[in-house]
Amino acid sequence: MFATDSLPYLNPNQDRRVALITGGNSGVGYYTVLHLYLHGYIVYIAGRSRSRVLKSIRELKQDATAIRSTYTSQQSSSERFLGDLFYLEIDLSSLASVIAAVENFKQLESNLNILINNAGAMALPYALTQDGFDIQIQTNFIAPFVLSTKLLPLLENTADRFPSIDPPRIIYLSSVGHQLCLRYFNMNSTFNYKPNFVFTWLRYGLAKIAGIHFMKMLALRNPKILCMSVHPGFVMNTNLFSYWTRLPIIGIMFWCLFQIFGYFFGVSNEEGANAIIKCSLDPTLTVEKDNGKYFATGGKESEPSKIAQNMDFAARTWIWTIHQLSERGISIPS
Numbered sequence: 001m002f003a004t005d006s007l008p009y010l011n012p013n014q015d016r017r018v019a020l021i022t023g024g025n026s027g028v029g030y031y032t033v034l035h036l037y038l039h040g041y042i043v044y045i046a047g048r049s050r051s052r053v054l055k056s057i058r059e060l061k062q063d064a065t066a067i068r069s070t071y072t073s074q075q076s077s078s079e080r081f082l083g084d085l086f087y088l089e090i091d092l093s094s095l096a097s098v099i100a101a102v103e104n105f106k107q108l109e110s111n112l113n114i115l116i117n118n119a120g121a122m123a124l125p126y127a128l129t130q131d132g133f134d135i136q137i138q139t140n141f142i143a144p145f146v147l148s149t150k151l152l153p154l155l156e157n158t159a160d161r162f163p164s165i166d167p168p169r170i171i172y173l174s175s176v177g178h179q180l181c182l183r184y185f186n187m188n189s190t191f192n193y194k195p196n197f198v199f200t201w202l203r204y205g206l207a208k209i210a211g212i213h214f215m216k217m218l219a220l221r222n223p224k225i226l227c228m229s230v231h232p233g234f235v236m237n238t239n240l241f242s243y244w245t246r247l248p249i250i251g252i253m254f255w256c257l258f259q260i261f262g263y264f265f266g267v268s269n270e271e272g273a274n275a276i277i278k279c280s281l282d283p284t285l286t287v288e289k290d291n292g293k294y295f296a297t298g299g300k301e302s303e304p305s306k307i308a309q310n311m312d313f314a315a316r317t318w319i320w321t322i323h324q325l326s327e328r329g330i331s332i333p334s
């Protein structure tokens with residue numbers, strides 16, 4: 001694990017940099033926000049529940065104050081500055097809400113330095129959203145695709161206006177679960193079969209592989225922006241597992257299983273955030289050498305599955321998505 005302390009601290013009064021993260025109110029997103037805030041970033045936490053995000057903002061401020069109390073007096077007075085925290089409304093299960101969030105954000109900020117597509121849903125039963133996609137595909141892939149592509153002009157504009165600072169970044173939270181697609185990959189597969197506890201993982205894996213393809217295609221098409229995918233690690237105490245742990249009676253069995261798995265193979269929520277923080281703030285990552293790469297637990301550069309690396313598949317995923325969106329009347333900036 002690298003030390004987040006070694007990453008640069010900004011003074012937001014002299015160098016105002018803006019980050020937008022989906023789902024920053026819980027799990028690994030929470031600790032990602034905490035460190036961006038401690039490093040002087042203006043962070044917009046995009047979430048579907050105003051009350052949950054505002055509660056997390058209060059807790060983040062308390063946690064940041066506690067961490068700052070451990071700084072030396074020089075660090076707190078002249079080297080390390082807090083950024084700011086804001087709420088942005090977004091519900092990824094509605095593409096209209098995603099588009100409205102982009103419009104709201106553009107009214108609030110003229111620059112965007114870091115976009116983190118962190119929010120996700122895992123292992124839910126098959127269910128169609130109002131846009132006609134399975135809930136897991138939409139939350140984990142389609143909505144991040146729409147959010148990122150709609151914000152691309154702002155990110156590119158930021159790159160053009162500030163050519164001497166780090167290029168803007170887009171980070172996508174994938175998962176080692178993308179490997180579940182094995183040799184079979186087809187974006188038209190709905191995997192809407194029984195039993196759910198088997199096929200739900202294929203829907204999750206498909207979404208997370210599509211997200212890696214998306215970062216690779218963006219890296220190819222937008223060389224001004226640094227795009228990366230991340231697997232944070234097995235982080236068993238986040239809300240991601242709550243569909244299973246809240247099931248009546250057998251939920252307790254799943255909870256015990258996840259805890260045992262986490263004991264042997266898991267990392268804490270804060271350790272899980274490390275890879276995202278590294279991809280967000282590490283100045284040694286560059287568009288020339290790192291664009292489109294995949295990073296695993298602790299920020300270790302890794303290779304995703306062969307299907308995820310395959311650029312023919314990535315191009316097909318891109319075309320499939322554009323086609324699906326255009327059928328729904330949604331165009332993306334060229």
Ligand SMILES: NC(=O)c1ccc[n+]([C@@H]2O[C@H](COP(=O)([O-])OP(=O)(O)OC[C@H]3O[C@@H](n4cnc5c(N)ncnc54)[C@H](OP(=O)(O)O)[C@@H]3O)[C@@H](O)[C@H]2O)c1
Nearest residue numbers: 023026027028091092093119120173175234235238239240
């Ligand atoms: N935990 C792991 O072991 C693990 C492993 C690999 C990859 N990941 C990925 O890491 C990311 C973060 O997961 P986590 O473990 O930190 O889980 P988490 O605590 O459940 O966080 C997920 C976040 O996504 C938000 N979200 C879910 N559906 C949404 C929607 N329709 N609209 C807006 N926001 C929505 C949640 O908001 P609410 O609070 O409103 O529900 C929550 O803030 C996910 O993309 C996940 O797939 C996690």
